[in-house]
Amino acid sequence: MSSGHSTYTPKTGFGRWMDARMPLPRLIYDSFVAYPVPRNLNYAYTFGGILSLMLVAQILTGVVLAMHYAANTEIAFLSVEKIMRDVNSGWLLRYLHANGASMFFIAVYIHIFRGLYYGSYKAPRELLWILGCIIYLLMMATAFMGYVLPWGQMSFWGATVITGFFTAIPLVGSWIQELLLGGFAVGDPTLNRFFSLHYLLPFMIAGVVVLHVWALHVTGQTNPTGIEVKSKTDTVAFTPYATVKDAFAMVLFLILFAYFVFYIPNYLGHADNYIEADPLNTPAHIVPEWYFLPFYAILRAITFNIGPIDSKLGGVLAMFGAIAVLFVVPWLDTSKVRSAVYRPWYKLFFWVFVVNAIFLGWLGSRPAEGVYVALAQVSTLYYFAFFIVIMPVLGLIETPRRLPNSITEAVLEKKKGGKSTIAPAAAE
């Protein structure tokens, strides 16, 4: 997966035999040992590794859960409770899997924000970025279908509402919705196809992850300065440097994960999902999982008609648009400078964007009434303006700070700066 020529030399007879026939050890060596990474990567760059770990963890717990789960509306809810009560360590598996989904999204959001901050999507890494967006989309589909499987009240009504979005699409909308549901309403066919797809999609994610990593290893990683690697002193070998740093970050992340699993396993879920799905009883408050809330807020922010587009279709378009706009970010950003470190204005707008996204999430959890609607509209406006107006315009008018000549220079400058600020304190 690595560009550049290989430095692998097999040490044993078997190694040479293997290398001449199928050089898998060479591929692994080149990709995960000798592969050069910029020496100035900070901890924001460890989330790729964390995400790989989470994908594997979700697949492993998921495969075992699937051995005990029954995708049948009559018994799905009971089979999950059976896992919680009678399967050996079933409670652990299920809590790991349910909270693992949330942790997966926490990690992916940090990963995406890191990309936006350091301009990781800019040429020549557009495809890398787009592959990442595809993974994110697949993750959303997987998570949504997974949430339906326990067949609680929120599973059922969440599925009803979200598949209902598709009816807003003119002409083919109802057809798409019926195809998704396998009927006219959420029922047994829906649960079965969601289970099937929920099992399939993670392997598709794994496939796209391979492409994502491949593309990464062709262009090499970006780094906080945004300056491309120029000489050998700019980089360190992936192993042991990045490996050990990633591993440390993974342990920290696992502590967070374990904290939720063992102490507040239901914090990120909905109490309503411990009530079996009842098609005749609508919950007072239908809310999706927390990681969908910003998009849910955007959906509900469009309460007005725009020409021939009624508010319903407008909301759905805005919601999908909020994700679609990510795909074209590499071409929306006109800045010559990659990293926000050297872009004071972009840095400001970026952090406002982060706060705004979290705020949108909170609004998504509120009922769509009164002041919340107006706030969601303002927030939605900023969400889109950030991509469609600020990114292209700011790149043209902003005066960036002076860039260091190389990564090595940036590292040395930082060290010197660090020392000089520490020195007076030490003198006391």
Next chain:
Amino acid sequence: MMLERMRKGMLNMKLLLNGFAALGLGLLTAASASAAEYPIKKPVEQDWSFEGPFGTYDRGQLQRGFKVYREVCASCHSLNLVAFRTLEDLGYSEEQVRALASEYEVQDGPDEAGDMFMRPATPSDYFPAPFENPQQAAASNNGAYPPDLSLMAKARTAERGFPTFVFDIFTQYAEGGVDYVYNLLTGYEEDSQGHEIPEGTYYNPYFLKAASLAMAPPLSDGVVTYDDGAPETVDQYARDVSAFLMWTAEPHMEARKSTGFVVMVFLVLFGGLMYLTKRKIWAEAH
């Protein structure tokens, strides 16, 4: 049972199809305007033996709570997900559980003649419901179906609001459901604010969905006899039965928290070692 559920499912489907066209996306915006009004009072947080990272169930309390369930709640509420065998977790011996189970009758069969028959329950059986089906339960309870209690302590929660919900992460507050149950059971009072109370319902400011609910105040002082000297008051009954329902909802909580402690200690130590390794390796890079 299966057939009955399927029939119900078909009926539901028909009703649903009728309603569906009208429902559509309107559902989204309709997502309850009343959500903010109730509960009238937020549940008051209680002290529980099982809260916090080292929390454990108080066996005596669980046994008392079980007694309250058996003698009061069980006349209307089922406990479908709880098997008699799991009662050993409450501190009962195998013999006690067997004797306890045999006090219940469960349906079995068909026998050789093809007939269903009743027999005393064994530890592997589940608590039989006090009614044949939800419709029957509703019919004998003024039209309101008394919900199954197995998961009640996790299936209800009053909204925490900002910023409390953020603090809850750090205080490990996971007792929203059990606090709600306790507050509901002890919260019946005279309505002083002139709410509209439909006939056959009882005012309770802690109820999540409305100002009143169909369940009459179920507890009164002295209604259950305790043999361990605990006070025989509504407050104590409510506290005990809430704790019992926390156990029915989360029977492996103690294993979860004790495993969690080991996992945390391991991860922190492992993380420390990883950090030192990382420092040593990177020291050579600069």
